[in-house]
Amino acid sequence: MQFIFNLFRLIRDFPLNDFSVYMDGVKHTLTDNPYTLKFFDYYNYPPAATLFFYPFTLSPIDTAETIFTIISLSSLFLSLFLLYKITHSKFSPYWLVPITYLLFRFAPTRLTLTLGQINLVVLLLILLAFYWRKSWLGGISLGLAFILKFTPAFLLLFFILKKQWRVIIGFLYTVILLHFLAILVFGWDLTFYYYTQVLPRLLSQTGFYTMQRTYMNQSLTAFLGRLGIFDTYHAIVKLILVLPLVWFTARKKLDFATYSLFLIIMTVFIPTFAWQHHYVFLIPAIFILSLRHWALGISAYVLLTFTIGPSFPGYPNPLIHSHLFLSSLLVLFLGSRYYPNHKSIRGVP
Known part of the structure; x- marks a missing residue:
């Protein structure tokens, strides 16, 4: 609990640097081209991901940071619960309390939370993709994870090898639909610019x-x-x-x-x-x-x-x-x- 208290005190006193990039990127997506500007760092997310970040810009930055951090913490709790469920663990659920504490003290977790990174949300979506691997929901979860971080696309290989085609089709439908919505909201030119200029530069x-x-x-x-x-x-x-x-x-x-x-x-x-x-x-x-x-x-x-x-x-x-x-x-x-x-x-x- 002390770590959570210190985390919210940090949010009050200092900006979440990476989260501020999300917010600046969204604001400039609505007015011009965010990929030609540098904020705290470059905004390297596709317009489809901007759909996720947009609602946070409707609140004052302090409120948005608090809401985002609560979502990240909830994602961590749910990820741990999913790990317990997926593995059919035999140990007592009471052990989840010290495990949760250890995960809070885990350096990548602390860094994710103090920077305001999206990683814990993506981790939850990746675990949900496996948990729902027999339904379309698994593909939707993996598609959402891909929109926020491209690297989960590699996990398609796992589901292809398992011949779980509902996951693959759900993934494709989700990615196509979100890109279509992004084009409707932000215009074709921005999406085209991202995939022809920004992504090749990153790769x-x-x-x-x-x-x-x-x-x-x-x-x-x-x-x-x-x-x-x-x-x-x-x-x-x-x-x-x-x-x-x-x-x-x-x-x-x-x-x-x-x-x-x-x-x-x-x-x-x-x-x-x-x-x-x-x-x-x-x-x-x-x-x-x-x-x-x-x-x-x-x-x-x-x-x-x-x-x-x-x-x-x-x-x-x-x-x-x-x-x-x-x-x-x-x-x-x-x-x-x-x-x-x-x-x-x-x-x-």
């Missing part, structure tokens, strides 16, 4: 300046950049590393434990940028490891919490600068090697 940022400019980027791309591998060579090496990893993971039994491994690949290996707050998407993998043995879960938690804070901007060692990425590799290995014994997890249809 092509694999040069020296982009890949080495910040310690906060803990992706495979950033790790390769710290090793001096850029541009075309980077693309080749990344394919050599990622394709076998995806193939190996996809060969496992397609249950929730494997789904959690897909989340690690989605977060760390696929995108150009994996900011430290994105590591909230590894929470399901930590939860699964805890079901195998509490020591595995605690080890993963400690690796991803107590290695995220210290920064060594003046230290040239790429291993130190990429310590969180390397920790995620270990979590991926542990998740691949130590599956839970629960048949309800491993055999979930």
Whole structure:
């Protein structure tokens, strides 16, 4: 409770920097082109995502920040509840109280909340996609997650392999409908500009300046950049590393434990940028490891919490600068090697 109190006091005294980018982006979407401007940072979300952020601009900024934070906290609670339900966990529900506390203290969670990031909402939608995997609702959830963060599109591979076509069709309908609504509200030109100018620029940022400019980027791309591998060579090496990893993971039994491994690949290996707050998407993998043995879960938690804070901007060692990425590799290995014994997890249809 102390953390929640401090969080709302922080909202009162300081702006949520990333949330302020959402608000500025929406306001300029209504009047001009937000993609040609820089606020606290660049607004890199498609017009379809602006539909989600727009209602927050109708309130004073302090009120909007409070509402958004409550939504994020609720998403975290619901995500934990879904993890408990999906895995058919045998431990007492009372254990959810200390687990909730640990998740509040989890460094990526704290960073997500204090910046005003959308990650916890996306995490909830991703878990709902699995929970509703036999209905259209799963596709709608995954489609909404994709609109807010493009990386969940990688999870389509999981549902394709499982031949759960309702999820795929629901995803496509949701994405098409939201883009159509965005075109009606904001105009065709803005959507066209985003997909022909903004998105290609984001995907092509694999040069020296982009890949080495910040310690906060803990992706495979950033790790390769710290090793001096850029541009075309980077693309080749990344394919050599990622394709076998995806193939190996996809060969496992397609249950929730494997789904959690897909989340690690989605977060760390696929995108150009994996900011430290994105590591909230590894929470399901930590939860699964805890079901195998509490020591595995605690080890993963400690690796991803107590290695995220210290920064060594003046230290040239790429291993130190990429310590969180390397920790995620270990979590991926542990998740691949130590599956839970629960048949309800491993055999979930």
